Amino acid sequence: MRWPLPNGRCLVVTAFYLLPTPPRCTVLLNRSFKTWLLALPALLLLLSASLPPACSTNAPKAERPASAKPAAAQTTPPDSSLRGYFLFPIKPGKPNLLAASMGELRPNHFHGGLDIKTDGGVDRPVYASAEGYISRIKQSSFGYGNVLYITHPNGLTTVYAHLNHFKGPVAAELLKRQYEKQTYELELFFQPGQFPVTKGEIVALSGNTGGSAGPHLHWEVRDAKDNQLNPLRWGGFAEIQDHVPPTAVMVAVEPLSIDGRVQGRFEKRLFTPTGTPATGFTVADTIPASGTVGLLLQAFDRFDNAWNKNGLQRIDITVNGKPLFSHVIDGIGFPAESRQVNHHVDYEYMMSGGRTMEKLWVDEGNTLPIYRTGPSKGKLRVEPGQVYTVEMRLADSYGNTTPLRMVLRGVTADYWQTRSAAVARPTLRYDVLRNILRVTVDDTAKQAPNLTLLRDTRQLQLKPSYTDQSRSIYLYDLRAGLPDSLRFPGLKKAQRFDRQVAIPAGIEQLFANQFMSLTFSPRTVFDTLYLQTAYKDGLWTIQNARTPIQEALRVTLKPPVPVVDKARSAVYMVRGNAKIWQGNKWEGETISFATRIFGQYRILTDTIPPSARLISKGANGLVFKVGDNLSGLASYALTVNGQWRRLRFEHKNSTLFTERQDTLGPALRGPATLRITDQAGNEKVLQFTL
Numbered sequence: 001m002r003w004p005l006p007n008g009r010c011l012v013v014t015a016f017y018l019l020p021t022p023p024r025c026t027v028l029l030n031r032s033f034k035t036w037l038l039a040l041p042a043l044l045l046l047l048s049a050s051l052p053p054a055c056s057t058n059a060p061k062a063e064r065p066a067s068a069k070p071a072a073a074q075t076t077p078p079d080s081s082l083r084g085y086f087l088f089p090i091k092p093g094k095p096n097l098l099a100a101s102m103g104e105l106r107p108n109h110f111h112g113g114l115d116i117k118t119d120g121g122v123d124r125p126v127y128a129s130a131e132g133y134i135s136r137i138k139q140s141s142f143g144y145g146n147v148l149y150i151t152h153p154n155g156l157t158t159v160y161a162h163l164n165h166f167k168g169p170v171a172a173e174l175l176k177r178q179y180e181k182q183t184y185e186l187e188l189f190f191q192p193g194q195f196p197v198t199k200g201e202i203v204a205l206s207g208n209t210g211g212s213a214g215p216h217l218h219w220e221v222r223d224a225k226d227n228q229l230n231p232l233r234w235g236g237f238a239e240i241q242d243h244v245p246p247t248a249v250m251v252a253v254e255p256l257s258i259d260g261r262v263q264g265r266f267e268k269r270l271f272t273p274t275g276t277p278a279t280g281f282t283v284a285d286t287i288p289a290s291g292t293v294g295l296l297l298q299a300f301d302r303f304d305n306a307w308n309k310n311g312l313q314r315i316d317i318t319v320n321g322k323p324l325f326s327h328v329i330d331g332i333g334f335p336a337e338s339r340q341v342n343h344h345v346d347y348e349y350m351m352s353g354g355r356t357m358e359k360l361w362v363d364e365g366n367t368l369p370i371y372r373t374g375p376s377k378g379k380l381r382v383e384p385g386q387v388y389t390v391e392m393r394l395a396d397s398y399g400n401t402t403p404l405r406m407v408l409r410g411v412t413a414d415y416w417q418t419r420s421a422a423v424a425r426p427t428l429r430y431d432v433l434r435n436i437l438r439v440t441v442d443d444t445a446k447q448a449p450n451l452t453l454l455r456d457t458r459q460l461q462l463k464p465s466y467t468d469q470s471r472s473i474y475l476y477d478l479r480a481g482l483p484d485s486l487r488f489p490g491l492k493k494a495q496r497f498d499r500q501v502a503i504p505a506g507i508e509q510l511f512a513n514q515f516m517s518l519t520f521s522p523r524t525v526f527d528t529l530y531l532q533t534a535y536k537d538g539l540w541t542i543q544n545a546r547t548p549i550q551e552a553l554r555v556t557l558k559p560p561v562p563v564v565d566k567a568r569s570a571v572y573m574v575r576g577n578a579k580i581w582q583g584n585k586w587e588g589e590t591i592s593f594a595t596r597i598f599g600q601y602r603i604l605t606d607t608i609p610p611s612a613r614l615i616s617k618g619a620n621g622l623v624f625k626v627g628d629n630l631s632g633l634a635s636y637a638l639t640v641n642g643q644w645r646r647l648r649f650e651h652k653n654s655t656l657f658t659e660r661q662d663t664l665g666p667a668l669r670g671p672a673t674l675r676i677t678d679q680a681g682n683e684k685v686l687q688f689t690l
């Protein structure tokens, strides 16, 4: 198989496994030096002259957003009969503010609904958005916290999360069942007719429970298939005003093919657009590119009177007037589709400390239904001599749009750039971008030598793909086979290539060696993974945290030295100083767990019981401060006069506390015992008299 390279160079890849010495590429190298920079100012002038008037869709300031334009066409058009169907669940009829919109790009999920501000406090009345019945409630210290679901006659369900308290008969039912099961963390499902609600009925008080960083109501609308719908898709709410178009923060262009170059390089290049939401945004530079490239964007939207940076709902891109790509984030399947946000954004870049940027093409393995593209899937093939005027329209749910313009110019990829003063000593490093191995060498030679890829006794000579100052960059498509090591003239030792095997997406794969075995489901990785594992001194490394996992990876670790206290030993993910419990399923001398984060793992033994102390007792009940050194809290139980009393757990401040709303529990008087255990089975017993 021949991989065509720019400038007529070639790379013979089938030779890799067949021939001890690969045939030399005979085509001469093109050393001409391109002067694309000269063309820049003229193009720029043309560009700014043809900018359309900004913000042409600004809706007039109106009392009701009925006059605001609805979000443009959806993948499934919203049912217009639902306009006005839902009552706003906080302070209906009064101005409200949002801290987050639906579809915002969060770690591991698209934000599933609206975060409605509650004036910085808790216990604000939460109103049922429409008639229906309470179909589900859950009380928990994690995730959605205390959450209530109302199913409506039209099949839609509204979700009210991070609540402080439930109200009415359902709260009494929950308490009763908690006492029956002697647990605080409980989830209940109900049938129609058990707990009917009317539109506008107060069903709960708002809070800050679960994975919430401040008091607010998280409110979702879901369809019968658990798709999280944008609650603003039916014309918005009078309570929420939005006349502010989105703001572009950064754009990027990234090569997607081995012959792809942006500004001469095989790397993502960032460009700061200038402008304002009112005038639109422009990237001032004309960007020279070649091969297949993709666009990336960082942007945000604001609602009126709020400073929170929210997500966009829609992006449309045309190139030279022809549609290239669009996406509308108006409905996301929960939870599987939502997790694909890790593939919608450039995860590796984000996790390397970079920005959160959306990829504006449909990447390999991305099955989200939010995109509309042609056969190119939003990738742009750039031909030499052609000019590509890219126009993006960034839109929010209220139809406010912001144009963003940038121009790419197709150039012939330069092979030679200037060679600057030689460095003292050659150094070699490499990384893997999609299927491409990129080797970067700082070398001392006046003319960049070949890099040799070795596998067993076979070798492949690689010419530099391009040079950049004293640096030479070699590109190789790993689909042609993985090398064992890399050798470069002037470097004493061959450098080992640490990727062991390609794990394609879409099929189940097993990887095993003497230290571990890994089971990849067809959906564990989004795209082909070039697996890297290591074991040293009790530390297992599986890839790195910059690679996203979609569906859990099953891991079995095989400790070379038997672990003595298995009952209290578990696998922990090690991240800086943090040690996060993963699992403790022992089978003989091996231990298994499932993870959705690659990284480094250790087997650690927790022999220290958790801590607990009573920090307050009085009219408001009891408050305990609890903690654990390693494995974390597993269970807790308070008995007063031998009777179980409900405790509420708040992980954010490590407290357990009784509540006044608890009318079923024993009076807080007499001998009492608090028992808490950690996940290693260590127990702490606190005895006291009230």
Ligand SMILES: [Zn+2]
Pocket: 100, 111, 112, 113, 114, 115, 217, 218, 219
């Ligand atoms: Zn939320």
